[in-house]
Amino acid sequence: MTVLPRKLGLVDATAIVIGDVVGTAIFLVPNSVAQNLSSAAMILAVWIVTGVLSFFGALAYAELGAMIPSTGGQYVFLRDSYGPLWGFLCGWSFILAIYSGANATLAVGFATYLSYFIHLTPLLFKLAAVALVAILTLVNYRGVELGAATQRFFTLLSVSGLVAIIGSALLSRQSTAIEWSLPASGFPWSRFGVAMIACLWAYEGWSSVSFVAGEIKEPQRNLPLSLGLGVATIVALYVLANVAYLKILPISTIASTERVAATMAERTIGPLGASLV
Numbered sequence: 001m002t003v004l005p006r007k008l009g010l011v012d013a014t015a016i017v018i019g020d021v022v023g024t025a026i027f028l029v030p031n032s033v034a035q036n037l038s039s040a041a042m043i044l045a046v047w048i049v050t051g052v053l054s055f056f057g058a059l060a061y062a063e064l065g066a067m068i069p070s071t072g073g074q075y076v077f078l079r080d081s082y083g084p085l086w087g088f089l090c091g092w093s094f095i096l097a098i099y100s101g102a103n104a105t106l107a108v109g110f111a112t113y114l115s116y117f118i119h120l121t122p123l124l125f126k127l128a129a130v131a132l133v134a135i136l137t138l139v140n141y142r143g144v145e146l147g148a149a150t151q152r153f154f155t156l157l158s159v160s161g162l163v164a165i166i167g168s169a170l171l172s173r174q175s176t177a178i179e180w181s182l183p184a185s186g187f188p189w190s191r192f193g194v195a196m197i198a199c200l201w202a203y204e205g206w207s208s209v210s211f212v213a214g215e216i217k218e219p220q221r222n223l224p225l226s227l228g229l230g231v232a233t234i235v236a237l238y239v240l241a242n243v244a245y246l247k248i249l250p251i252s253t254i255a256s257t258e259r260v261a262a263t264m265a266e267r268t269i270g271p272l273g274a275s276l277v
Contacts, residue, residue: 004215010222012148013209017230019155020205024109027261029202034255036191040178040246050199051235058231062224071214107132168268169244176250206231
């Protein structure tokens with residue numbers, strides 16, 4: 001069996017955790033959440049609750065990753081715990097549905113924002129999404145060092161952009177009346193559950209670092225640390241991002257626009273802000 005060299009440090013592993021989560025989701029999902037929840041208190045609550053759930057999941061993966069520091073993630077965990085059949089089924093479900101579907105969704109999100117700059121016909125829209133997946137696949141195929149460098153760059157880019165968006169809103173003199181009260185009909189449990197599904201998808205991706213556990217230096221230390229630091233950072237960024245959205249945009253506006261972050265940045269920074277998003 002080929003043994004992969006351990007070339008990824010704590011910074012690389014943490015960048016994978018953050019970079020595989022923070023992306024188009026935080027710019028797209030608030031629209032879906034606002035369509036289901038009409039109160040700022042409920043919107044922030046659903047992001048906090050799902051963030052805590054994600055952190056608990058990360059703690060479980062941290063323990064498993066420290067026990068089984070091998071490349072393969074859930075495939076290895078299930079194979080070693082329950083036998084090769086379950087590992088086999090897990091691996092193929094990832095290839096045919098879970099990760100292929102998630103990557104396709106993120107690629108479509110990329111094309112959605114690209115269409116802000118360039119008019120895309122339906123065919124060009126699909127080709128842009130496919131091209132992104134193909135390019136990033138080639139980057140990872142070229143080796144772990146190039147993949148890690150690319151991951152660090154895009155993680156820094158996405159986090160810096162999100163921090164800039166949050167800062168522009170929180171420091172802006174603009175604000176809108178925030179609706180904190182719950183609906184007169186009571187707490188909408190079913191709608192809160194639907195919003196949780198959308199938010200959990202936005203948090204999805206932190207487990208990807210377990211797939212490269214066999215390439216992380218000192219995995220018993222760095223894998224748990226990267227998961228803890230990464231997920232905690234993501235939860236803080238997501239909650240602050242939603243505070244920023246709610247400060248500048250009415251909930252009705254958030255619910256009616258797909259480009260929530262771009263719309264908010266346009267109001268706080270101007271057209272340049274929307275373009276940067």
